[in-house]
Amino acid sequence: MNIADQIYSATDSATQDRAQAIRDQLRDAIVDRRLAPGTKLSEGEVGTLFDVSRTVARAALQMLSFEGLVRTERNRGAFVANPSPEEARQVFASRRLIEPGIAIAACGRVTAADIAAFRAQLDEEGRFIAERGPNARRAEIKASGDFHLLLASVAGNAILQRFMEELVARSSLVIALYGRSGVSACGHSEHTEIVGALENGDCGLASRLMLHHIDHIEADLDLRVRAGPALREALNF
Amino acid sequence: MNIADQIYSATDSATQDRAQAIRDQLRDAIVDRRLAPGTKLSEGEVGTLFDVSRTVARAALQMLSFEGLVRTERNRGAFVANPSPEEARQVFASRRLIEPGIAIAACGRVTAADIAAFRAQLDEEGRFIAERGPNARRAEIKASGDFHLLLASVAGNAILQRFMEELVARSSLVIALYGRSGVSACGHSEHTEIVGALENGDCGLASRLMLHHIDHIEADLDLRVRAGPALREALNF
DNA sequence: CCAAAAAAGATTGCATACGATTTTTGTGCA
DNA sequence: TGCACAAAAATCGTATGCAATCTTTTTTGG
Numbered sequence A, B: 001m002n003i004a005d006q007i008y009s010a011t012d013s014a015t016q017d018r019a020q021a022i023r024d025q026l027r028d029a030i031v032d033r034r035l036a037p038g039t040k041l042s043e044g045e046v047g048t049l050f051d052v053s054r055t056v057a058r059a060a061l062q063m064l065s066f067e068g069l070v071r072t073e074r075n076r077g078a079f080v081a082n083p084s085p086e087e088a089r090q091v092f093a094s095r096r097l098i099e100p101g102i103a104i105a106a107c108g109r110v111t112a113a114d115i116a117a118f119r120a121q122l123d124e125e126g127r128f129i130a131e132r133g134p135n136a137r138r139a140e141i142k143a144s145g146d147f148h149l150l151l152a153s154v155a156g157n158a159i160l161q162r163f164m165e166e167l168v169a170r171s172s173l174v175i176a177l178y179g180r181s182g183v184s185a186c187g188h189s190e191h192t193e194i195v196g197a198l199e200n201g202d203c204g205l206a207s208r209l210m211l212h213h214i215d216h217i218e219a220d221l222d223l224r225v226r227a228g229p230a231l232r233e234a235l236n237f
Numbered sequence C: 001c002c003a004a005a006a007a008a009g010a011t012t013g014c015a016t017a018c019g020a021t022t023t024t025t026g027t028g029c030a
Numbered sequence D: 001t002g003c004a005c006a007a008a009a010a011t012c013g014t015a016t017g018c019a020a021t022c023t024t025t026t027t028t029g030g
Helices: A003-012 A018-031 A043-050 A054-067 A085-109 A112-130 A134-155 A158-178 A185-200 A203-219 A229-234 B003-012 B018-031 B043-050 B054-067 B085-109 B112-130 B134-155 B158-178 B185-199 B203-219 B229-234
Strands: A070-073 A077-080 B070-073 B077-080
Touching: A018 A043, A018 A054, A018 A134, A018 A158, A043 A054, A054 A070, A054 A077, A054 A158, A054 B054, A085 A134, A085 A158, A085 A185, A085 A203, A085 B085, A085 B158, A112 A134, A112 A185, A134 A158, A134 A185, A158 B085, A158 B158, A185 A203, B018 B043, B018 B054, B018 B134, B018 B158, B043 B054, B054 B070, B054 B077, B054 B158, B085 B134, B085 B158, B085 B185, B085 B203, B112 B134, B112 B185, B134 B158, B134 B185, B185 B203
Parallel strands: none
Antiparallel strands: A070 A077, B070 B077
């Protein structure tokens, strides 16, 4: 089974229109850092790009705005979100609150098939860590996020799963903005440990490992205010 | 200060259009049970009711769909959500996971002014409990939800605050659907205890009280499958 | 009289059009 | 040259129109 199917099965079953598809593609582009924070996403441009009218492009942008991935300003347009350090802290505070509980819930429901899916996911992560280059790094961040989404889907709570989709997407933005370089390798080993705890049915351990994992991710960020954030803002960048 | 200002200040500051206002009014109506679950909300009807075009009515309905308060079916329209018992369980599982943490966060940041706001909120709750009749009961449910939203706003995490807005709104729907009658009175005393713990700075106690409070609310629900849910579904009700 | 098919009606999905607001460009004056 | 102001272009907010889809009613055959 494809990982994407797992992740989006809950929402896509009731897929209402093309806007959803456009939202997914744009979200991938944002999470993959192909669209840099601050990039303007004009309705017309998005519309012509995907060959739809402004109406549906607008709907897609509105969805992304709800998820916090784009910021919209009245009469000015939509921009890829540029999360502040404070927002970044709130994203990770939310994850520290939610994900240990998700680990426990998943631990109580995990099946052999799930474990196999986790193993496949870990393999994929490992592949991208071995490679070098910006594309591999993008794929690595995305694969790391997919691990957390897979865990959320195993937990079996559609509401928490959606919350996690939002938090993981925003985390990717934050990591892209504030992350230092040689980070995520340790994340991979921690993922492996968590899967091991799940497999052994040690829910308390899985929860604690998850909490530490999130702490490590956040500790690798540099959330000090940058030299010219006011300037960047002023330049509408 | 009005409680509504507190609750919506985070989102309404960037109010982009009339759709947001319509969403708020519809949400209030749903939470207050003036709009029964399953009620059809046609774009045209909403539009004429608020004197806007279908375009903006549609946007408002889309927002509510994201919050899980309305369910939209392609080419059929939008309906006030009719949460299943399973959905209800997920809502409360999410709250059990999130709200104790919110209580701790709020406990660490609460100010004297916040305490005063809590007292005012408790007074308002008490007023509606004393009264009788369906309107008072609606107001009681709403006031009870506002307590939790006030706590979330004090916690100072905009992301968690938005999650709580959604969870509280959906809880109101669930309580309206599955709640037994003489319930919420005990909720009021528990709210009072929580505020007391906050005032004393006993964060652990506040967190534990909150967890028990949520358990009590859920315990007062009757989540057994009803006589004819399939029938109701079949009748498009 | 009932069941199935066909037509009519209502509602949504989407595209386009137009006024309003913002941003950019161009021009005249100090 | 530099700045203020105005015109032009671009973009957004919203209304409306048309085709597609779904629902309901009517018609028709058994």
